[in-house]
Amino acid sequence: MRVMVIVKATTDSEAGKMPTTELLTAMGQYNEELVKAGIMQAGEGLHPSSRGKRVRFSGANRTVIDGPFAETKELIAGFWLWQVKSMEEAVEWVRRCPNPMEGDSEIEIRQIFSAEDFGGEFTPELREQEDRLRAEIEQQTHKPK
Structure with a gap:
């Protein structure tokens, strides 16, 4: 199963406070463990929401909203994409994670939909397109840059 592991934002991350060398080192070692275990598919930190935008949809209308966005506890500071055997395995890996922030922090784990989850609505033509x-x-x- 694939999961997205979401590092929730804090007031520090939203203020643009950068991690210490010690935290970057610990996270680098943790990411190395994830890669060696065949778990990690991707992982990135995100800039504060003050540098972001949202697009609100209402029928055919689109409205662009500039950051920052108010509810820090609802924002994302970073993420990983993992391939795991179960949600329990993902939880065990998160338990081993260094605290991603200096103070209190939270990490959310969400399962990613697979083609089978969509049932008959995901037609053979749509599956072929996705593949x-x-x-x-x-x-x-994988193209050379």
Whole structure:
């Protein structure tokens, strides 16, 4: 199963406070463990919401909203994409994670939908399209720069 592991934002991360060398080192070692275990597929930190935008949809209308966004506890400071055997395995890996912030912090784990989750609505043509797009993304990702 694939999961997104979401590092929730804090007032420090929203203020743009950068992690210490010690935290970066600890996270680097943790990420190395995840990669060696075949768990980690991607992982990135995010800039504060003050540098972000939201697009609100209302029928055919689109409204662009500039950050920052008010509810820090609802914001994301970073994420990983993991391939795990179960939600329990993901929880065990998160328990081993260094605290991603200097103070209190929270990490959320969410399962990613797979094609099977969509049932009959995900037609063979749509599956073929998704497979083609994934292959194209994979090819683009591995192109020399």
